[in-house]
Structure formats: structure tokens, C-alpha cells
Amino acid sequence: MNPGAPHASLTFLGTGDSKGVPRFWCDCPVCQEARTNGVNRRGRTATLLRVPLPAGGEGTALLDAGPDTHAALARLPGPLVPDVVLITHAHNDHILGLGDLFDYVRYAGGKLRIYAPPEVVPALADRFPYAFRGAPPVQPIPEAGVTVGEVTLRLFRVPHGANGESHAIRLDAPHWRAAVITDAIDVPTDTAQTWLAELDLLALGTSFEDEGAAPHSGRSVYDVREALDLPWARAARRVILTHLSHGVDVRRDHLLPPDWAFAHDGLQVPLAPSART
Ligand SMILES: [Zn+2]
Ligand SMILES: [Zn+2]
DSSP, X not given: OOTTSOOEXXXXXXXXXXXXXXXXXXXXXXXXXXXXXXXXXXXXXXXXXXXXXXXXXXXXXXXXXXTTHHHHHHHSSSOOOOSEEEOOOOOHHHHTTHHXXXXXXXXXXXXXXXXXXXXXXXXXXXXXXXXXXXXXXXXXXXXXXXXXXXXXXXXXXXXXXXXXXXXXXXXXXXTEEEXXXXXXXXXXXXXXXXXXXXXXXXXXXXXXXXXXXXXXXXXXXXXXXHHHHOHHHHHSSOEEEESBOTTOOGGGGGGSOTTEEEOOTTEEEEEOOOSOO
16 A cells, blocks of 8 residues: 555544533533533534545545534535445434435435445335435445445444444455444444454444443443443554543543544544554
């Protein structure tokens, strides 16, 4: 790989949990800081993959489309139509931005392709019946995944606590591998061995700091303390924690190991080969 070549990257457009930060009803210190446009202000989940193309320009994929997706895309310096949108599961905080994207599918003339796991497509049709009246705007993702430039994106199933199941995203390029898991808890060992080994980058949802804020039994997403104990997370070369509630103050990232960080809205992280030999 040419070391001077531009890298693919992930931009965390929305790093909040399902309710966003600030909570509109809450006056805690994190929500107060968020209200002043601080670093804890978080929209709901949306992540943008950018991949430089050999012929010039870039390929892009939007990973989930939360309710704040329109505002996040509008903040980008130039117009951007993702080539691909992947939806992990049919919760509001991951899909409500689809309304704006559906309106654009027709204008984009085939450039915008939206995929979801086969079992999630009917749930999307139920939620957006008007958009599914003609040709369905969402396709079931093929098992082999979809490609954007040199990156292959695949979805795999993960437990989501009392909510049943969600999906996570595996990204493979010739020189690096990454995974984005926003909504999961109690990931089984065989899933971790198959999908989460030797990652150069792991983006992991950790809504709360520790048990004190929300006990494990009532949660559907990891907390930070649990994430620090996960062997597959510790094995990743770099870890970005996202899907954060007001229970996490990202200014406290000195509490994390050196290769770990909290995401904030707008954070862009290069996807590059690690120094693994
Ligand atoms: Zn979520
Ligand atoms: Zn709060």
C-alpha cells in the first residue's frame, strides 16, 4: 500500500444513545454541557464510511440513519449522497433518518442503494408504508455483503438484550479490518471469534459508564466497564466507544486505555493497517 495514499475513514455523525444528549428533560452536568454546544452534544446513530477510489473521488456508505441524520449531513461542507446505506435494526434511533433518504432515492437515479438484513426489511416497510408503495427502496443485504471501493461491508447478528437481536457491521479491506457494533450485549464467544478477531478498529456501543448507572439485567447495550473487560475489545488495535447516553462524559476519556477513546459527533478516524506483524 502506498503510504502517501489517502486513507479510508469513519466519521461518527451521531454518537448518542436512543434518546440523544442532552435529554430534553434533564439538567445533569453532562446535559448542561451538551446544551452549550459542548463535546457531549450527541445526535442519534449514523456513521459515514469514506473510501478513496483508485480513479479519484470517493465511495461512501452510511451506517444506520438515526433521526438526526439530516442535520448531520447538512453540516458537512459539501453535498454528499451516500452510495450505500446499511441499516442494522429497526429501532427509531437507527432508522428515522430514512424518511429523508427515501425522498432522495428517486432523485439519486440509482446512486443511493439502501440495504438491511432480510428480516428487518418488512419492519421498515411497516414503519414507512408510503415509501414502499412502489418499488421497495430497501433491499435485503446479500450474505456476501456489499462493496464500496476496496471495502466489503457485511452484517452479522448480535444479541440486543430484551430487544432481541440487532446486527453489527464488519468492514474488510485488503490492508485492514474493522467492526461497528452499536447495539449489542452478551456477544457469544463464537460470534466474537468469527467476526471480531484481529480488528484494526472497533467501534463499540457503551451507553453507560458502569453498573451504578444501569444494572446489566435491564440493559440492551454494554457499559464502559464491561467493554474494558471484553477480550475481543481488548484485542482490537483501536477502540472507539459510541452510542453514549448522558451517563458518559466524554471529557473523562483519560480513564480509558491509551488506544481507546470516546466518540463525539464529527469525530473522523482513519481506517488504516495497524502495526500488526
Ligand atoms: Zn441504538
Ligand atoms: Zn442528563
